[in-house]
Amino acid sequence: MVQIPKAAAPSSTTPPLPHSVPTSADVARLAGVSRATVSYVLNNTSAVRISEPTRRRVRAAAEELGYVPHAAARSLRAGHSRIVLMPTPAVPMGPLYHGFIDELQWALGRLDYTVVQHGSVGLRGEEAARAWAELRPVAVLVPGTGIGPEGVAVLRRSGARAVVTIGPEAVEGAHAVLLDHHSVGHRAGAHLYARGRRRIGVVVPEERGLGVFSRPRLEGVRRALSGTDGTVTELPLGYDEESAARLAARWRALGLDAVFAYNDEYAMLLMRALQDVGLRVPEETAVVGADDLMLGRLLRPRLSTVHIELPAGRDLAELVDRAVRDPGGAPERRTVRGATVVHRESS
Amino acid sequence: MVQIPKAAAPSSTTPPLPHSVPTSADVARLAGVSRATVSYVLNNTSAVRISEPTRRRVRAAAEELGYVPHAAARSLRAGHSRIVLMPTPAVPMGPLYHGFIDELQWALGRLDYTVVQHGSVGLRGEEAARAWAELRPVAVLVPGTGIGPEGVAVLRRSGARAVVTIGPEAVEGAHAVLLDHHSVGHRAGAHLYARGRRRIGVVVPEERGLGVFSRPRLEGVRRALSGTDGTVTELPLGYDEESAARLAARWRALGLDAVFAYNDEYAMLLMRALQDVGLRVPEETAVVGADDLMLGRLLRPRLSTVHIELPAGRDLAELVDRAVRDPGGAPERRTVRGATVVHRESS
Numbered sequence: 001m002v003q004i005p006k007a008a009a010p011s012s013t014t015p016p017l018p019h020s021v022p023t024s025a026d027v028a029r030l031a032g033v034s035r036a037t038v039s040y041v042l043n044n045t046s047a048v049r050i051s052e053p054t055r056r057r058v059r060a061a062a063e064e065l066g067y068v069p070h071a072a073a074r075s076l077r078a079g080h081s082r083i084v085l086m087p088t089p090a091v092p093m094g095p096l097y098h099g100f101i102d103e104l105q106w107a108l109g110r111l112d113y114t115v116v117q118h119g120s121v122g123l124r125g126e127e128a129a130r131a132w133a134e135l136r137p138v139a140v141l142v143p144g145t146g147i148g149p150e151g152v153a154v155l156r157r158s159g160a161r162a163v164v165t166i167g168p169e170a171v172e173g174a175h176a177v178l179l180d181h182h183s184v185g186h187r188a189g190a191h192l193y194a195r196g197r198r199r200i201g202v203v204v205p206e207e208r209g210l211g212v213f214s215r216p217r218l219e220g221v222r223r224a225l226s227g228t229d230g231t232v233t234e235l236p237l238g239y240d241e242e243s244a245a246r247l248a249a250r251w252r253a254l255g256l257d258a259v260f261a262y263n264d265e266y267a268m269l270l271m272r273a274l275q276d277v278g279l280r281v282p283e284e285t286a287v288v289g290a291d292d293l294m295l296g297r298l299l300r301p302r303l304s305t306v307h308i309e310l311p312a313g314r315d316l317a318e319l320v321d322r323a324v325r326d327p328g329g330a331p332e333r334r335t336v337r338g339a340t341v342v343h344r345e346s347s
Numbered sequence: 348m349v350q351i352p353k354a355a356a357p358s359s360t361t362p363p364l365p366h367s368v369p370t371s372a373d374v375a376r377l378a379g380v381s382r383a384t385v386s387y388v389l390n391n392t393s394a395v396r397i398s399e400p401t402r403r404r405v406r407a408a409a410e411e412l413g414y415v416p417h418a419a420a421r422s423l424r425a426g427h428s429r430i431v432l433m434p435t436p437a438v439p440m441g442p443l444y445h446g447f448i449d450e451l452q453w454a455l456g457r458l459d460y461t462v463v464q465h466g467s468v469g470l471r472g473e474e475a476a477r478a479w480a481e482l483r484p485v486a487v488l489v490p491g492t493g494i495g496p497e498g499v500a501v502l503r504r505s506g507a508r509a510v511v512t513i514g515p516e517a518v519e520g521a522h523a524v525l526l527d528h529h530s531v532g533h534r535a536g537a538h539l540y541a542r543g544r545r546r547i548g549v550v551v552p553e554e555r556g557l558g559v560f561s562r563p564r565l566e567g568v569r570r571a572l573s574g575t576d577g578t579v580t581e582l583p584l585g586y587d588e589e590s591a592a593r594l595a596a597r598w599r600a601l602g603l604d605a606v607f608a609y610n611d612e613y614a615m616l617l618m619r620a621l622q623d624v625g626l627r628v629p630e631e632t633a634v635v636g637a638d639d640l641m642l643g644r645l646l647r648p649r650l651s652t653v654h655i656e657l658p659a660g661r662d663l664a665e666l667v668d669r670a671v672r673d674p675g676g677a678p679e680r681r682t683v684r685g686a687t688v689v690h691r692e693s694s
Contacts, residue, residue, distance in 0.1 A: 021506040066504040068480040088464065116482070117435065117464035133415040135463070157413040159368040241644060272645040295642065297588060298619040 022065040031061035038062070042069055084113045084320060085137035087128065103313030104141075111321050113139075126150045133158035139320050144212055145169045162323030166311070168216050170333055175323055177311050178335040181213050184306050185220025188260040188288045189232070191304070191341045197258035197286055198230045203266050206238040214262055217290070221260055235259065237266060244273035251277065257285060258347070264289035264296045264305055271299065271346065286347035301345035309338025369412040378408035385409070389416055431460045431667060432484035434475065450660030451488075458668050460486075473497045480505035486667050491559055492516045509670030511663075515563050517680055522670055524658050525682040528560050531653050532567025535607040535635045536579070538651070538688040544605035544633055545577045550613050553585040561609055564637075568607055582606065584613060591620035598624065604632060605694070611636035611643045611652055618646065618693065633694035648692035656685025 024042075028035045033054060040048045041058040061067075086101070105115045118132055129151030132140060139162040140155050147155075149172035152163045156173065163174040170176035185202070192200050202221050204214045222232050233256060237243055251274060261267035267289030271281055281287050281301055289296055289305040296303035311334070319332060371389075375382045380401060387397055388405040408414075433448070452462045465479055476498030479487060486509040487502050494502075496519035499510045503520065510521040517523035532549070539547050549568050551561045569579050580603060584590055598621060608614035614636030618628055628634050628648055636643055636652040643650035658681070666679060 021504065066501065068477050068501065068505045114478070114481070115465070118462070130415050131461070134461075154413065154415065157368065158415045239641075241641070268642065268645055294586075294588070295615065298615055 022067040024067065024069075026065055027058065027061045027067050030065060031057045033058060042067075081136050081138050082113050083135060083137040084108050084115050084139045084141060085132050085135060086115060086117045086141045087132060087143065088117050097310070100310040100313060104316055105313075107314040107317035108320065111317055113317075113320070126154055129154040133160070136160075138162075139164065139324050141166065141316075141320065142174075143167065144209075145171050146212075147171060147174075149173055161327035162320055164316075164320060164323065166316075168212055170331070173331065175319065175332045176334070177316060177319070178333060179308075179310075180335055180337050180339065181216040182220040182223070183337055184290055184308055184339045185217035185222075185260065186224045187220075187306050187339045187341050188217075188290065189221035189224030189230075191343070192258040192260065192286055192288060192347060193225060193228060193230050195258075195286060195347055197347075199233070199256045199258070200225065200230060201233045201235045201254065201256040201259040203235050203237045203259060203262040203270060205262055205266060206236050206243070210262075217260070217262065237262075237270065239266065239269065241269070241273070244269045245276070248273035248277045248279070251279060251285070258288070259285060260288050260290075262290065264291045264293040264303060267303055267305070267346075268295060268299060271303070282346050288341070288347050292342055296344070299346070304344045304347035305342050307338075307340050307342050309336055311336050369414040371414065371416075373412055374405065374408045374414050377412060378404045380405060389414075428483050428485050429460050430482060430484040431455050431462050431486045431488060432479050432482055433462060433464045433488045434479060434490065435464050444657070447657040447660060451663055452660075454660040454664035455667065458664055460664075460667070473501055476501040480507070483507075485509075486511070486671050488513065488663075488667065489521075490514065491556075492518050493559075494518060494521075496520055508674035509667055511667060511670065513658075513663075515559055517678070520678065522666065522679045523681070524663060524666070525680060526655075526657075527682055527684050527686065528563040529567040529570070530684055530686045531637055531655055532564035532569075532607065533571045534567075534653050534686045534688050535564075535637065536568035536571030536577075538690070539605040539607065539633055539635060539694060540572060540575060540577050542605075542633060542694055544694075546580070546603045546605070547572065547577060548580045548582045548601065548603040548606040550582050550584045550606060550609040550617065552609055552613060553583050553590070557609075564607070564609065584609075584617065586613065586616065588616070588620070591616045592623070595620035595624045595626070598626060598632070605635075606632060607635050607637075609637065611638045611640040611650060614650055614652070614693075615642060615646060618650070629693050635688070635694050639689055643691070646693070651691045651694035652689050654685075654687050654689050656683055658683050 024035050024038045028038045031038065037050060037054065038058055040050055041055050042062060108115050116135065116137070118135070125146055125148045129147055133155050136158060137160055140160050142163065142165045145165050145167040147165065152171055152173040155163050164177060165171050165174050166177045166179065168179055168181050170178065189200065200221065202218045204218060218234060225232050233254065235247060237247055247270065259270065261270050267287055271287045274281060274285060279285055287303065289303050290308060292305045292307040296305050319334065323329065323332070371382050371385045375385045378385065384397060384401065385405055388402050389409060455462050463482065463484070465482070472493055472495050476494055480502055483506055485507065487507050489510065489512045492512050492514040494512065499518055499520040502510050511524060512518050512521045513524045513526065515526055515528050517525065536547060547568065549565045551565055565581060572579050580601065582594060584594055594617065606617065608617050614634055618634045621628060621632060621634070626632055634650065636650050637655060639652045639654040643652050666681065670676065670679070
């Protein structure tokens with residue numbers, strides 16, 4: 001991290017206009033040293049010996065002028081930045097994911113990276129990669145796999161030393177943290193089968209962008225039930241009360257005795273709709289969610305769920321750092337497999 | 348937005364190493380033009396007349412080399428960037444806020460700004476402002492007011508043409524979008540009083556960083572009840588089941604007949620705990636949340652809530668753009684006052 005001198009308190013209530021932005025040349029002039037010296041001192045470079053009085057003079061000048069180093073200029077000089085870019089996911093993510101991001105940002109900050117999140121509003125694949133490349137990040141952490149191998153190549157060509165995808169599949173040329181959504185579905189299916197359920201519905205959200213998670217979860221349930229006397233029925237569901245009421249209205253006709261509801265939020269929505277048409281949970285239909293949110297414990301019956309381990313923020317930060325230091329290394333693959341059923345009252 | 352040429356598909360499975368990052372000089376050499384011409388063409392500058400064949404030649408060369416413009420270099424040339432920096436809030440925000448952020452990013456993108464979110468992990472006030480200033484944003488949109496006037500001054504000195512805070516109070520030197528949390532509490536208090544409740548509890552979350560919202564909400568309830576025969580009792584509550592159970596266990600001793608629970612999530616937590624100790628909602632205690640989340644409609648009884656208008660993303664994007672164009676203008680103050688009670692079954 002660059003040592004940033006404390007800025008002086010503003011002496012007037014009106015901040016100076018942009019044309020007065022102090023530069024390192026101003027600091028050099030005031031301190032009576034070269035610009036290079038200013039750069040060495042403010043970047044805490046230990047490779048160059050500079051006397052303590054000179055360092056103090058530079059810091060005092062920077063403070064007096066309110067000078068802040070310029071990340072862009074520094075990255076141009078260094079040939080790369082310390083920016084780790086994290087595009088924000090295109091789909092709404094739950095509290096579990098936000099906690100993970102917070103921990104990751106903290107861990108990367110400790111390794112002297114600056115984490116920048118970037119909205120990918122409306123951009124996909126290569127197009128998104130080019131927008132991100134303009135910031136010249138030293139590493140990019142991409143949620144999902146929509147960037148594709150072409151997008152990875154765009155980022156690598158623009159100087160990103162590491163691209164890491166976080167999702168159910170690996171992308172050529174990128175490191176991958178593989179979230180095993182298949183096993184989430186498999187655990188839920190095996191649990192329901194072991195509890196004596198045979199006709200199992202699986203909620204597949206209709207919301208765009210969730211297929212990358214819901215398809216492997218569905219496939220996992222199918223795999224858990226394959227070769228048994230159980231059946232799996234796909235249940236498209238939009239995240240609103242009307243869709244849930246429509247599904248609940250035809251529930252008895254479907255003849256299901258259990259449902260894996262994609263996650264806890266869809267499970268809450270569907271369980272409420274089932275209860276509203278008089279279905280008893282879990283007697284007539286067992287319900288299992290995923291994510292282990294607190295809301296599941298507040299529901300009645302208490303919601304059974306699949307607890308999903310996310311990669312530890314510190315581990316992922318270290319993977320990024322290793323990859324940045326060895327940009328030519330072979331892509332790492334790391335699979336996070338910690339899915340466990342939390343059995344409560346709804347199943 | 349800069350017109351970015353389509354990059355060629357990678358010809359090899361191994362992306363080239365960083366030392367081969369193509370520069371605008373490479374593009375100029377391949378196209379047989381000056382670097383300035385490359386810059387004009389790729390930045391779509393209309394001020395300079397360049398023939399269509401030359402433009403095509405530059406674009407083809409950029410495509411062949413996989414060249415992506417460098418935002419940092421461009422911002423150094425221009426003296427400022429098109430980056431709008433949005434620090435991510437230090438406290439977990441609900442789905443309402445995330446929807447607002449998405450809309451805002453989209454609206455700023457339409458005005459050719461690049462929205463960058465920046466984690467403020469562990470940084471506060473001036474220190475946070477200096478970290479943000481390193482990215483030389485043209486504007487900064489700060490959630491909350493913790494940056495203080497000194498932080499605003501740091502950002503202005505480093506070239507930010509506009510600083511806009513979004514929170515309950517204005518900060519000297521910055522434009523302000525004022526969210527009127529006071530009126531959220533006032534509406535809830537007035538609603539409960541009108542429903543015949545007289546002994547009203549107000550949940551104050553114990554989680555750090557929420558005081559800036561919870562204090563004006565509590566004060567709003569007090570104001571609504573002042574001069575009446577109603578009383579207001581402050582109820583500290585942590586967001587976990589144990590805290591809620593402890594509060595519920597002493598509920599009858601408190602003698603309250605209503606509670607404004609800060610928001611829908613705390614309301615769900617507390618209502619569940621009250622029901623678990625056998626209290627009837629709303630007969631014995633009325634419960635009102637805030638935020639109007641879907642989960643409130645799924646609870647039984649259905650949760651009454653205060654619906655809060657956030658500023659429209661497009662309006663806020665236009666405020667930012669106006670401020671960037673007129674950096675010396677007087678700070679704008681805009682108050683968002685759209686708080687309305689949604690009366691359901693819990694009150």
